Amino acid sequence: MKANPYHYAKGISFVNDIIFHHYPPSPVAEKVRVALGIKQLNWCSVTIPRVPPKPLLMPLTGGFRRTPVMQIGADVYCDSQCILRELQKRYPQPSFSGDASPGMLWGLSRWTDDTLFKLCLKIVLAVAEPNMPQDLLKDRGRLYFGPHWDFSKVRAELPQLVAQLRTQLGWMDQQLSSGNKYMLGDNASLADALAYYLIWFIRGRWSEGPEFLSQFSEIVAWEQRVNEIGHGTPTDMSAEQALSIAKAVEPTTPESVDPNDPLKLEVGMQISIAPNEDSGEQPVSGKLRFADRETIALIQSNDQVGTVCINFPRVGYRIITA
Structure with missing residues (x-):
């Protein structure tokens, strides 16, 4: 896309x-x-x-x-x-609240921006490591995974990580199955930005990302709708x-x-x-x-x-x- x-x-x-x-x-x-x-x-x-x-x-x-x-x-x-x-x-x-009250959206960001983002990072970086520029690899490894990062160990547990990701994206797919255009209703909200960037990252940076995402039909349709919102001017x-x-x-x-x-x-x-x-x-x-x-x-x-x-x-x- x-x-x-x-x-x-x-x-x-x-x-x-x-x-x-x-x-x-x-x-x-x-x-x-x-x-x-x-x-x-x-x-x-x-x-x-x-x-x-x-x-x-x-x-x-x-x-x-x-x-x-x-x-x-x-x-x-x-x-x-x-x-x-x-x-x-x-x-x-x-409003970023869309059709929902604002408070819990910021709590949602702690899941998407911490647990889920780091899971996506592990998958993307572990798969890409052999072909990544070394300065970028070293920088991101230290920044996100501490002084003892080792993506060879991450690759060994890759199926486990993908299973974890599959479950959590399944929650998003289920949320969208109600027929709403966006995560929380018919108006785009912060929840859409919080979820979309992870899908954008998986699709664009993980070689198996497009095939993996194809199992989530609601996410794929929603992804196109969010993409059409654009970036402002x-x-x-x-x-x-x-x-x-x-x-x-x-x-x-x-x-x-x-x-x-x-x-x-x-x-x-x-x-x-x-x-x-x-x-x-x-x-x-x-x-x-x-x-x-x-x-x-x-x-x-x-x-x-x-x-x-x-x-x-x-x-x-x-x-x-x-």
């Missing part, structure tokens, strides 16, 4: 609009691109490298290296969970231009901390933020700007971008206080 082609628009007010740092083959970026399509948004597309170093991205993110990243002026959003929440906040209609932008936009403005994220925060955080406190798992990544450090139940943000400054506010989700990340 062909991916939707990008259509580029003119006249976007770059300072206030969405700047999306990604690369086309990224499955996590595809999740956000579908979400941008659900809301039919205009956005600026900055293509970044697949592996570090990322010298024109990391000045914005304080060293955070994962894909994708969203930038609006001098406010930067790391991790797709944080990006999607900010999109819903800034552009509430059409992107416009190419250079990484240098994105950096200059950040430098030209000040962050708009408010200075505020939830008074009930269990960590007793305070505005201006020196903190570091890092993923919960042992992924080999360096923490991002700076002065606390904002914290609530869902999001935490810190301030950093450097010569390339001036002062930026870098936002992270609370779930999946730990906060280290000085």
Whole structure:
């Protein structure tokens, strides 16, 4: 199945609009691109490298290296969970909730983005390992599976992993069997973006993916409907231009901390933020700007971008206080 082609628009007010740092083959970026399509948004597309170093991205993110990243002026959003929440906040209609209440959709993302995504990654990378560029293989192995990753062992248990995947995709197929156009009803929702990027990844990156998916007739039909939603309207932008936009403005994220925060955080406190798992990544450090139940943000400054506010989700990340 062909991916939707990008259509580029003119006249976007770059300072206030969405700047999306990604690369086309990224499955996590595809999740956000579908979400941008659900809301039919205009956005600026900055293509970044697949592996570090990322010298024109990391000045914005304080060293955070994962894909994708969203930038609006001098406010930067790391991790797709944080990006999607900010999109819903800034552009509430059409809602990511679709025909459902919003709360459990974010809980659903912890299954699709953790358990199920890592299962898909294991299958794809284990099969592709002999032909993968070594720098990409080493990077992804360490990032997602820790310091002792070994895809030869994963290949030995491949039938077991495929059986696990088959069961879980069967749940999705069953969910779609009610006759609804999308996962939760007749309107596309966050649930569709959360599921679609995994199907997109399996079909496009696992040699046996298309044949495997053919047993799920409801998913195959739904996949085409989601594909037709598209990615909104992107416009190419250079990484240098994105950096200059950040430098030209000040962050708009408010200075505020939830008074009930269990960590007793305070505005201006020196903190570091890092993923919960042992992924080999360096923490991002700076002065606390904002914290609530869902999001935490810190301030950093450097010569390339001036002062930026870098936002992270609370779930999946730990906060280290000085």
